[in-house]
Amino acid sequence: MSTLPLVSPARGFEFAEFEQRTSQLQQYMHDQKIDAVFFTTEPEFRYFSGFKSQFWESPTRPWFLVVPSVGKPIAVVPEIGVAGFEQTWIDDVRSWPSPRPEDDGITLLAATLAEASTRSRRLGAMLGPETHLRMPAANFTALQHRLSQHDMVDVSLIVRNIRSIKSAAEIEKIRFACQVTAAGFDYLRHHLAIGMTEREACKAMHLEMLRLGADACPYLISASGQGGYDNIIMGPTDRVLNEGDVLIIDTGANFDGYFSDFDRNYGFGHVTPDTVDAYEAVYASTEAGLNIAAPGRTTGEVWQAMWSVLEEAGALGNDVGRMGHGLGMQLTEWPSNVPNGDVELKPGMILTLEPGMAFAPHRMMVHEENIAITESGCEMLHDRAWQQMPIIQ
Numbered sequence: 001m002s003t004l005p006l007v008s009p010a011r012g013f014e015f016a017e018f019e020q021r022t023s024q025l026q027q028y029m030h031d032q033k034i035d036a037v038f039f040t041t042e043p044e045f046r047y048f049s050g051f052k053s054q055f056w057e058s059p060t061r062p063w064f065l066v067v068p069s070v071g072k073p074i075a076v077v078p079e080i081g082v083a084g085f086e087q088t089w090i091d092d093v094r095s096w097p098s099p100r101p102e103d104d105g106i107t108l109l110a111a112t113l114a115e116a117s118t119r120s121r122r123l124g125a126m127l128g129p130e131t132h133l134r135m136p137a138a139n140f141t142a143l144q145h146r147l148s149q150h151d152m153v154d155v156s157l158i159v160r161n162i163r164s165i166k167s168a169a170e171i172e173k174i175r176f177a178c179q180v181t182a183a184g185f186d187y188l189r190h191h192l193a194i195g196m197t198e199r200e201a202c203k204a205m206h207l208e209m210l211r212l213g214a215d216a217c218p219y220l221i222s223a224s225g226q227g228g229y230d231n232i233i234m235g236p237t238d239r240v241l242n243e244g245d246v247l248i249i250d251t252g253a254n255f256d257g258y259f260s261d262f263d264r265n266y267g268f269g270h271v272t273p274d275t276v277d278a279y280e281a282v283y284a285s286t287e288a289g290l291n292i293a294a295p296g297r298t299t300g301e302v303w304q305a306m307w308s309v310l311e312e313a314g315a316l317g318n319d320v321g322r323m324g325h326g327l328g329m330q331l332t333e334w335p336s337n338v339p340n341g342d343v344e345l346k347p348g349m350i351l352t353l354e355p356g357m358a359f360a361p362h363r364m365m366v367h368e369e370n371i372a373i374t375e376s377g378c379e380m381l382h383d384r385a386w387q388q389m390p391i392i393q
Helices: 015-031 042-049 079-087 106-116 137-146 156-164 168-189 198-212 273-292 299-312
Strands: 036-039 064-068 074-078 092-096 122-125 151-154 216-226 245-255 262-268 333-336 350-353 356-360 363-366 369-373 378-380
Touching (some): 015 156, 036 042, 036 106, 042 156, 079 092, 092 106, 106 137, 156 333, 168 198, 168 245, 273 350, 273 356, 273 363, 273 369
Parallel strands (some): 036 122, 122 151
Antiparallel strands (some): 216 245, 350 369, 369 378
């Protein structure tokens, strides 16, 4: 078990990075004749403004960021949040006394958008798959009514393309979150014992990751069962870990607003030969993904490389729907590694490789690693999983 201290990267970003992100978006807006875009959700708001606050946990108040076709973004926010923008590159901050359910910023947002949209009268919002509007449906209807002379178009494809390519500073934050997580998994390997519960195991790892420098660990799930598991999204539970069990822990630590997301498996006492075979198969499947993930390849090719290994190993199926995804400011981001996926991999993308197989009725094995696409291939962002399943006695 490594005892070397982990060194965290600098927090925040240079203002030049926000300028570059905004400039990219504005180029797309120019090409598609969009006068202004508005954002309502935390990742997009933070990505273009630098405003980072835990206040997003409260559902009481809406927050809006308007990006005009020229110039800096404009914050349209509750009065309680105005002071926080002194730490950002945003100069124009407009506010109202929220909460005010009868008009919670809608009049102010509509006026700001109308002011910024006098040419083509086309406005952009996140309206596509894997997105939502963080505002009441009635408020969005009211906004559309106030802007009835404007067309509202979806910009989610534009934004996800921009966000999918991480800067060097973003990659280092994700790398640190990954290294903390890997160290947490290694710590747990030496502190698990038969008789512990899933919840006790997860809590021990959670505390270790916080000690090592994670800001939070909002995603930490587990599953266990004799020789495997059949559900990987519900735990941890108070189930006691016994001889013959396999425990999976899948977790995402967060550092400065950026996530890790990968898992590890542990066996307890004696595990069955087919369980060992399944572990070796998902490990080899990940290796196939690592070997093919490179610029110019597609998400479908990555999926196929991994699935071919699992299929040859006798996989009964994979009901997860994908074998990995993008990673960054959110635990899961676009794109997904799916059959026939046509998203081309590019340098700067961060992906998870997550092969999983049902190898017997009600028994499955899942494996996950985090990688960055480089100019010539890919690189692991943390130590590779153990080639053989660790056995806890």
